[in-house]
Amino acid sequence: MFQNIRAMRVSDQIVSQIQCQIVEGKLTEGQRLPNETDLSQQFGVSRASVREALSVMESKGIVERHKNGGTFLCRFCLETILKAIDIPRKPDIEMFEDLYEARELLEIKVAELACRRADELDLMKIERTLRLMQESVDRNDSGIDSDILFHQCIAMATKNQVIAGMVRSLGTTMKEMRVRTLAYPGRLAKCLQEHRDIYLAIKNRDEKACCSLMEQHFGEVAKIRAAMQLQRKNDPPRKKPEKV
Secondary structure (H helix, E strand, C coil): CCCCCCCCCHHHHHHHHHHHHHHCCCCCCCCEECCHHHHHHHHCCCHHHHHHHHHHHHHCCCEEECCCCCEEECCCHHHHHHHCCCCCCCCHHHHHHHHHHHHHHHHHHHHHHHHHHCCHHHHHHHHHHHHHHHHHHHHCCCCHHHHHHHHHHHHHCCCCHHHHHHHHHHHHHCHHHHHHHHCCCCHHHHHHHHHHHHHHHHHCCCHHHHHHHHHHHHHHHHHHHHHHHHHHHHCCCCCCCCCC
């Protein structure tokens, strides 16, 4: 029902407020902003936070500082704001969630496109990764290489080099987490079966089934990640070794 509350840095809030004023037309290009002391009083924050916010906006090309004093809104500052992907800085754990979400959305559409464009060589490559994962199950190793290759071969089947590069980049960035989820009890064998089902859907050109199967595939991983996080929370804290 409710969304998580995320704490924002004071400087980010200042930047956000000034940008909103520009978008609303209450501040216009070339306009001089109050000095740091006045801004800190208006915002009810320290001068250091104001200084940091102004530095951020200067680096983005929203404001410019003149040597003879004064901070002014840059020309085309509105266009700069509208074009920017302006998301507050996030902790690493939240950035990982963003990566995971991006990968899931991308690969579901990738699977759909692979159903339309995969040729016989693509199908043979994907099938070969299934055999490699079976060998990993038999040897009881991580299976991470065959897992990465499976998703990469599907991406290559789209015949789109940009998509293939994006899948490769996201997949390798998240390799460490993929190793941990594959190591979850029984996961590797189940993952293999999910891969086989996805492969058959691509082979049969069944786009709807393939998208559904890929979505379920990521859903299973999400369940494991949630279980791992819960387990970490419930684990008793480790005792520090006593000094001799």
